[in-house]
Amino acid sequence: MNVSVVLFTADLRVHDHPPLRAALDGSRRVVPLFVRDRAVDAAGFAAPNRLAFLADCLHDLDAELRRRGGRLVLRSGDLVTEVCRVAAEADADEVHLAADVSRHAQRREERLRRALEADGRRLHVHETVTTAVAPGAVTPSASDHFAVFTPYFRQWAQQQLRDPLGAPRTVRVPDGVGSEELPSRAGLTGVAEGLARGGEAEGRKRLGAWLRSGIAAYEDRHDDLAGDATSRLSPHLHFGTLSPVELVHRAREAGGPGAEAFVRQLAWRDFHRQVLSARPAAAADDYRTQHDRWRSERSAHEDVEAWKEGRTGYPVVDAAMRQLLHEGWMHNRGRLLTAGFLTKTLYVDWRVGARYFLAHLVDGDVANNQLNWQWMAGTGTDTRPNRVLNPVAQAKRHDPDGAYVRRWVPELAAVEGPAVHEPWKLRGPDLEALGYPEPVVDLSEGLTRFKRARGRD
DSSP: OOEEEEEESSOOOSTTOHHHHHHTTTTOEEEEEEEEEHHHHHTTOOOHHHHHHHHHHHHHHHHHHHHTTOOOEEEEEOHHHHHHHHHHHHTOSEEEEEOOOSHHHHHHHHHHHHHHHHTTOEEEEESSSSSSSOTTSSOOTTSSSOSSHHHHHHHHHTSOOOOOOOOOSOOOOOTTOOOOOOOOGGGOOSOOTTOOOOSHHHHHHHHHHHHHHTGGGHHHHTTOTTTTOSOOOHHHHHHTSSOHHHHHHHHHHHOSHHHHHHHHHHHHHHHHHHHHHHOGGGGTSOSSOOOOOOBOTTTTHHHHHHHHHTOSSOHHHHHHHHHHHHHSOOOHHHHHHHHHIIIIISOBOHHHHHHHHHHHOTTOOIIIIIHHHHHHHTSSSOSOTTOOOOHHHHHHHHSTTOHHHHHHOGGGTTSOGGGGGOGGGTOHHHHHHHTOOOOSSOHHHHHHHHHHHTTOO
16 A cells, blocks of 8 residues: 545645645655545534635635646545545545544544544644644743634744645546535525635635735735735634645734734734633533623523624624624624624523524634634633723724724724714714614613623622
8 A cells, every 4th residue: 555645624725734745755645635524514614605615725725736736625524434435545544633622523533533444544643724823832840722813823923834735736536436516605595795705825825915915914904804904814814725834934024013913913813722622611611600690591582682793883883793694703802792792791591692603604603603702702812801892982982983993894884983883872863864773772770780780790
């Protein structure tokens, strides 16, 4: 046997891909494989926006492999069963896979290892494919993971990253391994109208543009809602069409305060993965309980629906939620404001919001989504768990002229300047003519309820 299988998961690229390069070592033939894991679908992660982006990524990966003489093999079903089946069909003696951190991924990896070993085959799991620094590579002296970002970042920043790997020139695939037809966006329903295109080629194009004309101003403009001055690379990191190792290297090469701020955000991504790797239950349970008695989705139904639909009466919150519905993506400052509003102003269980975001976000993943929601709810790693972001004050700071709000809330398009952030002050006929709802709750009432619930009154 001189054949390897490379199982692609959240690493849909050919550049800087350690499993692919290792599988090709010694001029071996390789089966590039992607399995549409039915367990992932059954768990509710097969959201339309991510399926559409995934379809783009798979077509692009197949095209990149074909340029090198190879092709992508697609299968559907139980991942372990399908990988073993393909390995048998190709007479492969080894399988290469990128490490992952979720409980499902860890259990699946162990099942796959046992099944392959029973067939006399080896599983090779590669770190730093979907992270810049592997979970567990840096730990405090008294724990298996860092629970606070700042000390984590100090050690993370001192790590010597591996060098990025070039894309292979040639990929030889053995004959006789069949593939299903690659999926397409065309047959999907419920996809956001403004959803971005996926694929490695698109990701590298965006990265090049970001390094040329965006990253230098990132420190000053990353919270500018109307300026849209973030990288928008998060979907490509989620699907692995871009390598976090390469991104850190290239940002550091660019240098400057903007690049340093961008690298810090990449470190946050690794931070959440090392937390989830050590505490997989945090995907569904409080990382640090505050003993909340949250309002449920049922008991707060009207408020939750208003939040989902972008009609809470707080323009910046509604603008962000409408951006999510239109693009399948949301500005990071908008994510903080909408999550904080749901959990602390409306006092609704963070899991309600986390589920809704996962149903729509193209970059939605367990580590970043769940742990960012917990951070805003005060049940996660935030060292100030009871902080409350005032949406009006935040809007005036990060959307001072109201351009972001007017872009996404057309009812308020005629309201000039910062007055757009407090339309209820217009009163009378002027307010009625807008067709925009009254606030679902007074901010002071929401704050009082939250403080009482947390025993802070």
